[in-house]
Amino acid sequence: MSIGTELEEKKVKNINDEVHVELIGLSKKYGEYYAVKNLNLKIKKGSFTCLLGPSGCGKTTTLRMISGFVNPTEGDIIISGISQRGIPPHKRNTSMVFQEYALFPHMTVRDNISYGLKLKKLPEAELKKKVDYMLEFMDLTSVADRFPKFLSGGQQQRVALARSLVMEPEVLLMDEPLSNLDAKLRVKVRSELREIQKKLGLTTIYVTHDQEEALSISDYIAILDEGVLQQFDSPWELYFSPKNKFVADFVGLNNFIPVKVEKVEKDYMIVKVVDKTIEVKNRYSASDIKENMILSIRPESIRIYPVEEANDLIKGKIKIHNFLGSVVRYWVDIGSQDIIVDDHDPYQKPILSGEVGLRFESFGINLFGQ
Amino acid sequence: MSVELQYEEKTQRTSRFILKGILQDPALLFAIAVISVFLFLFIIYPMLKIVIYPSSETWRRFFTETRYMKILKNSVLLAILTTFSSTLIGFCFAYALTREDFPFKRFFRATSILPLISPPFVTGLALILLFGRQGLITHALLGLDVSAYGLSGLWFAQTMAYYPVAALTLSGVLKSINPTLEYAARDLGQSEWGIFKTITLPLITPGIASAALLVSMYSLSDFGNPMVIGGPFRVLATEAYMQVTGMYNLPMAAVVSFFLLIPSLGIFLIQRYWVSRKQYETVTGKGGTLEAPPTPPIVKYSLLVILSIASLLTISIFVVVICGAFTKTWGVDWSFTLANFSYTFLSKMKDIWNSLYFSLLASLGTALLATFASYIIYRKKFWGRNALDLIAVLPGALPGTMVGIAYILAFNRKPLLLTGTAAIVILSMIVRNIPFGYRNGLAVLHQIDESIEESAANLGANTLQVFKDIILPLLKSAFSVTIVYTFIKSMTTVSAAIFLVSPGTNIATTSILGLSEHGYWGQAAAMATILIGITILTTLLFETIGGKEKKLFDF
Numbered sequence: 001m002s003i004g005t006e007l008e009e010k011k012v013k014n015i016n017d018e019v020h021v022e023l024i025g026l027s028k029k030y031g032e033y034y035a036v037k038n039l040n041l042k043i044k045k046g047s048f049t050c051l052l053g054p055s056g057c058g059k060t061t062t063l064r065m066i067s068g069f070v071n072p073t074e075g076d077i078i079i080s081g082i083s084q085r086g087i088p089p090h091k092r093n094t095s096m097v098f099q100e101y102a103l104f105p106h107m108t109v110r111d112n113i114s115y116g117l118k119l120k121k122l123p124e125a126e127l128k129k130k131v132d133y134m135l136e137f138m139d140l141t142s143v144a145d146r147f148p149k150f151l152s153g154g155q156q157q158r159v160a161l162a163r164s165l166v167m168e169p170e171v172l173l174m175d176e177p178l179s180n181l182d183a184k185l186r187v188k189v190r191s192e193l194r195e196i197q198k199k200l201g202l203t204t205i206y207v208t209h210d211q212e213e214a215l216s217i218s219d220y221i222a223i224l225d226e227g228v229l230q231q232f233d234s235p236w237e238l239y240f241s242p243k244n245k246f247v248a249d250f251v252g253l254n255n256f257i258p259v260k261v262e263k264v265e266k267d268y269m270i271v272k273v274v275d276k277t278i279e280v281k282n283r284y285s286a287s288d289i290k291e292n293m294i295l296s297i298r299p300e301s302i303r304i305y306p307v308e309e310a311n312d313l314i315k316g317k318i319k320i321h322n323f324l325g326s327v328v329r330y331w332v333d334i335g336s337q338d339i340i341v342d343d344h345d346p347y348q349k350p351i352l353s354g355e356v357g358l359r360f361e362s363f364g365i366n367l368f369g370q
Numbered sequence: 371m372s373v374e375l376q377y378e379e380k381t382q383r384t385s386r387f388i389l390k391g392i393l394q395d396p397a398l399l400f401a402i403a404v405i406s407v408f409l410f411l412f413i414i415y416p417m418l419k420i421v422i423y424p425s426s427e428t429w430r431r432f433f434t435e436t437r438y439m440k441i442l443k444n445s446v447l448l449a450i451l452t453t454f455s456s457t458l459i460g461f462c463f464a465y466a467l468t469r470e471d472f473p474f475k476r477f478f479r480a481t482s483i484l485p486l487i488s489p490p491f492v493t494g495l496a497l498i499l500l501f502g503r504q505g506l507i508t509h510a511l512l513g514l515d516v517s518a519y520g521l522s523g524l525w526f527a528q529t530m531a532y533y534p535v536a537a538l539t540l541s542g543v544l545k546s547i548n549p550t551l552e553y554a555a556r557d558l559g560q561s562e563w564g565i566f567k568t569i570t571l572p573l574i575t576p577g578i579a580s581a582a583l584l585v586s587m588y589s590l591s592d593f594g595n596p597m598v599i600g601g602p603f604r605v606l607a608t609e610a611y612m613q614v615t616g617m618y619n620l621p622m623a624a625v626v627s628f629f630l631l632i633p634s635l636g637i638f639l640i641q642r643y644w645v646s647r648k649q650y651e652t653v654t655g656k657g658g659t660l661e662a663p664p665t666p667p668i669v670k671y672s673l674l675v676i677l678s679i680a681s682l683l684t685i686s687i688f689v690v691v692i693c694g695a696f697t698k699t700w701g702v703d704w705s706f707t708l709a710n711f712s713y714t715f716l717s718k719m720k721d722i723w724n725s726l727y728f729s730l731l732a733s734l735g736t737a738l739l740a741t742f743a744s745y746i747i748y749r750k751k752f753w754g755r756n757a758l759d760l761i762a763v764l765p766g767a768l769p770g771t772m773v774g775i776a777y778i779l780a781f782n783r784k785p786l787l788l789t790g791t792a793a794i795v796i797l798s799m800i801v802r803n804i805p806f807g808y809r810n811g812l813a814v815l816h817q818i819d820e821s822i823e824e825s826a827a828n829l830g831a832n833t834l835q836v837f838k839d840i841i842l843p844l845l846k847s848a849f850s851v852t853i854v855y856t857f858i859k860s861m862t863t864v865s866a867a868i869f870l871v872s873p874g875t876n877i878a879t880t881s882i883l884g885l886s887e888h889g890y891w892g893q894a895a896a897m898a899t900i901l902i903g904i905t906i907l908t909t910l911l912f913e914t915i916g917g918k919e920k921k922l923f924d925f
Contacts, residue, residue, distance in 0.1 A: 068665075069553055090559035102554035106572045115568075116558030167558065 007306050020203045021066065021171055026075035027225075028061050032179045035061040037227040039075070043220070046201040048194065050214040052222035056364060059207045060175055060225070067096045067173050079171060087116035090370070095169035099176040101160040103148040109159050110135070110144045116167045130166055137196075139161040154189055155183045161193070165200070172197070178213065190217050211251050215239065223247050239284075245368045248296040255302075259295045259367070271295065271367070273360070274334055276314050280365050293367045299342035301364025304330060310357020332356060355357045387871075392824040398833035402752060405743045407557040409761045412801050416776035417768070420628050423653035423779050424621035432625045437902075438609075442629060447519065447589055452528040452589040457527065457582045459534060459680055460536025466673040467537070468544040469665045473674070481681040482534040483923050484688060487905040489870040489879050491594030492898055494685040496885060499694045499895070500598060504701025504915035506690070513676025527595045530683060532588050536924055543577030544570075552663050561668045579645050583637045590633055591769030593865035594879075600887055606630045607865060613777065614869060626742040638767030664755055674901040688902065694895030710896035717898060718881055725878040725901070728792060729860035732799035739800065740807025745841050746817045749823065750833075770865025778869055790872045798870055799860040814848040815841075842889040854912045855922055856903045865885040 021043040029034040036058040043049050051059035064070040067075055068089035069245075077084040084092055114132055117127045125270035135141045138158045148156055157177060163228060164172060169216055177193075178186045189233065194217050197204050207215050214221050215235040223230040223238065223246075230250075231243045242248035246255065262277060263270035269280045274293065316339065328346045332339045407503040432438045463482055466472045501508045501518035508518075547570065555565045606626055613623035660712070694700055698707040714722075740762070749757050765773070777798055782790035789792040816832055818841075826836045842849070864879040871880050878901050885894035909922060 067557065069557075089553075090555045096554070096557050098550050098554060100548060102548065102549055102550040104551060104569060115555070115560075119559040119564070163554075163558070280878075 003180075009366055018045045019043065020047075021205065022078040023062070023066075024076045024108065024134065026062070026065060026077065027073050028065060028070065029073040034058075034227045035071075036065070038223075039224075039227075039229055041222055041229070041232060043203065043205065045203055046235060047219040048204045048206065048217060050218040050221045051205065051207045051224060052214040052221050052250075053209065053244070055223040055224075059224050059229075063096075063173055063205060063207045064177055066086040066171070067094050068092050069096075079169075080200070086210060087211045090267060093170035094173050095164035095167050096304060097160050097172070097174040097177045099179055101156050101177075101180070103149075103156060103159055103163075105148055108145050108147055109151070110138055112159055113140075113163050113166050114149065116163065118318050134162045135167045154185050157189055161196070165196075167203075172202050172206065174206045176208055177206075178208075179210075186213070191237055192215070192306075193342070223248075223250060240364070242296070242366060245294060245296070248366060248368070252298060253340060254296045254298055257295045257337065257339070258370070259293055261289060261293055261367075262290055266361065269367075274314055274336060276312065278360055278365075279362065281362060284367060288369060289367075290369050292370055294370055295360075296368065297360050297364050298339045298368045299329065300344060302339070302341045303359040303361065304332070304341050304343055304352060305357045305359070306352060307355035307357055308358075313357030313359050315355065316358055317330075317355055321351060321353075323351070330356075332358060336357070376670040392676055393489055395833050397835075398746070398750060400748050401833060402750070404757060405739075405746055406754070408739065409743075409758060412767075413678055413765055416780035417631075418771070418775045419779040420631070420772065421732050424624045424628075428625050431819050432622070432629070434778065435691045438626070438699070439772045441604045441606055441609050441626075444521075445601060445607075445630075446633070448524060448528065448603075449586045449589040451521075451525045452532060453586040454583050454736050455525070455529040455588075456532040456585045457536045457578065459540075459676070460581060461535040462584070462673055463533065463537035463580065463680070464540035464544050466670075466677055468476070469670075470539050471560060478677050479686045482537055484534075484684055485531050486534045486538075486923055487858050487862070488688075488902050489594060489864060489882070489898065490531045490592055491527075491598045491864065491883065491886075492691055492902065493530045493687050494523075494595040494598035495694075495882075495894060495898060496690040497523050497527055497689050498886070499700055499891060502701075504891070506701075509701055519599055520603045522597045523601075524595055524603060527599055528589050530680075530687060531592070531595065532585045533680065534742055534923075536585050537587055539581040540574065541575050543574050543580075547573050549663065550764060556663070562669075576645050576923045580641060583641050583645065587634050587637050587767065587769075590609055591630060591771060591865065593868070594770050594852075594883065598885055607612060608768065611868065611871075614778075620775070620779065623775050625768065627775045630769045632773050634767045634769050643765075654713050664825055673743045678781065679922055685695075691729075691895050691902075692899050694891055695899040696896075697892060700891045700895075707892075708765040708920060710892040711900075713893050714896050714900065718893075720877045720909045721881040722878050722897070724875060724898065725861055726791075726904070728796050728799060728875075730801070731780065731862045732796045732809055733853045733856035735796065736803045736856040737849050739840070740852060741811045741849050742837065743804070744808045744811025744815060745845070746833075748812055749820070754783065762808045763805045765801050765803075768802070770802065770863065770867075773802060773871070774869030777866070789870070792875045795867055795870050796895075798866045799856070799863060802863065802866060803852075803856040803859055806850075806855055811845060811849040814845050818844055821851060848872050850912075851922060854908060856910060858922075861908075862904055 006333050019042045021041075023039050023041040025036075026039040027034060028035060039058075039062060041049075061070060065072050066079075066084075068084065068087060079093060080098075081284050089096075104115065107115065109113050110131060114127060118131060132141075139162065140155065140158055140162060143151055143155060145153075148159065151159065157180075160177070160272055178190055181189060191215060192310075206214075206217070217238070218235055219231065221235055221238055222232045225246050231238060231241075231247045233241075238247060238251050239288055242251065248254050249256070257273055258275050259271040261269060261271050264286075265282065269282045269289070270277050271280055271293070306316070314334055316334040319331045319333050321331070321340065321347070322329045326344065328343045328348075328351055330341045330343065330352070332341055339358065343352075433814060463478065467475055467479055493504065496517045499507050501523065503509060551569055551573075552565055555569050557758045560568065590595065591607060591612070591717055596603070596605045596608045597611070604612075606629055610623045610626040611621045613626060684826065693709050696706055696708070697703075698705045698709065706905065731863050743758070743762055747755055747762065775795055788797070822844075825842055826840045831839060862879060864883060867877055868880045868883065871877060878897060882894045884902070885897065886892075912922060
């Protein structure tokens, strides 16, 4: 079985193939500086899509363009086949959950959630029904008459979400909604969030700079850097098949080693790492293959052996190790550089020291141009 | 053991530890004693004197004579009018200056600072020069024989003097509203006007109440403007002064000033215990990153018109005063002269030096005392701490006139014989600025983690050493702001000082009032120009050296 079909299986299921939100050549310029440059994305109906990247990568600007708070310099946003050009935020079928929640401090939880429906001039009875349902749904009934400042961080976050959801948007937009929660709560709330989203089948676009959060929560992730889309894929593919060095570096931990390509065949390639040659699957187009390339491999894709068992392996010397419980992390000096290696079975063998041999598992290897 | 009990035991241990700590730290004991004695002696004791001194006969007379009732009504009427107009204009300024996209913000900010750093009676003086019996507009241009003296002139003068006070208070509140709230409301379908009505307005209502209360307090206790332009329209502050200087009736002056105190004190207490509790905290972790949404054009341009008119009026007030300073005899001979200045330098130089000298000492004293008091009261736990906290901010509610009269009554006999000395003038300046310095200190202390001091104490420093080595350097910016603020306020103060100065200790402001009382407009204007020059220079110097983060007036 090829890697490709394996991937297909791990890819997202249950998602409609219908495109719900499409960004076409979207750009935003501030003066001479591009916050977002020529962004093309097709977001499927019912999917949870993360916009991920370091700060200043343009992810928040993109979200604000979709919401209508920021006007694009070029390009268009299509939601359900309709161009959103010139449509103000509240007339779009989107609803935004803000990073700082933006709860109205002088209104109770119930009033916060009712606010948008009141503006829609919904009949009193229907409004109450919807709000009551939402309070129940978000487990906020017991705090309905409290003011936001008397709620916990997680509750505030749920009020903000409820206030958006009650408007029954087609597309839910979230701008780093968990960044104000402490680490433990963040993990809990994010799985709640995902559960709610799945239950409602709501197309969700979510901005975060936390790659772990993005990996755990999304169907798809769009990685942006300096306003340019780097890769748009499922979390699995991003992690194991990054398209470029930026993605490989940004998502998870990676070792980067300069290598020399010695032989190129249809299925495989031979590359030289330090003084050893290893076989790598050829998944690259001819034009991408150069003589000198960068090999990336994750710490968990490297096996480490005591030197006496390591005849034809890459040799190195352990500099330090960290015992992390389920993992022992080694820093190994292979002569030209240090390499991080994770050993996931620390109980099966003693913690190593001194000279060791390293084997690079071929499925974890990716090659990039320099 | 239950959680609560554990907690109980812990607090008991801490309180025992605290008591032990105080007894082992004589420096702290000494500091608390000094602060307590100062606050009681110079704030509480004089206030008590005001109440005790007059006989019951005097109290009865105040209530039965229509003359006093009329004056009381006048004061209240003026305060209501001024509060309304100043808060309205102040709100326009605050709203405009806190919008990201409002043009000429620096200019408007600068002009609204002008009244804050000038003697309050400058507007009155300018009005006389424009609309008085010898006024440029009324007399010279229109040939009318009317006068600006009275309620309308006074109302205008106070409005121009106190709208910046309202603006300052309100801009603080407006700034604390997260712009994301506006975005959220708009996302949910709210209109611009709807956002203002349902979000902005409810959120700033406590701020508006706060600003209005503050302005009414300023208006009630204003002495300079009623003195210069009140004419037949008597208010409590001027009446108290007449009782002292015209009729030598100190008991009645005490009673009058007591009624000046009552509304001020009431307003102060409402502000402290009611309005401040109504203030909403915005629920947010990190600050908003969204730039503030654009202001609707119609709002923007209406505000621009209002602000322009107010600013132009402010500027013309100062221009008129400066022109007056260079004019031979206002209303009669319009030729240019330097005589007013040479007169000032020849015969009034001593008063200006006194002003500078007293203000400098007062600002140093205030900064040291208020900062130190804020540290002790905020950080140390001791019995009577809450009372001291109240007393430290109380002078903010004391009308200057009352302070002046109270000081005459309290310090005219041995062993506390201070009347006639420079010390009593300086002390009155210190006391009146302590609330500002105290709050300033608290604001900074609030941000300093207690563990910093604890670690210093852990290394063996006592209270005074911790204050000197750790707190003072960290409070440097609060300290310098207090110094400059107190200096400017003391340079421009008049209401308390006018009762306390004697021929040797006259200061510039009382001198100016004296000159204008006798119709020497030119000389009064020249001296006012010099005074304003000094305060403007001080402000500019401070804002240039202090950079962005140190602002005297934080619009």
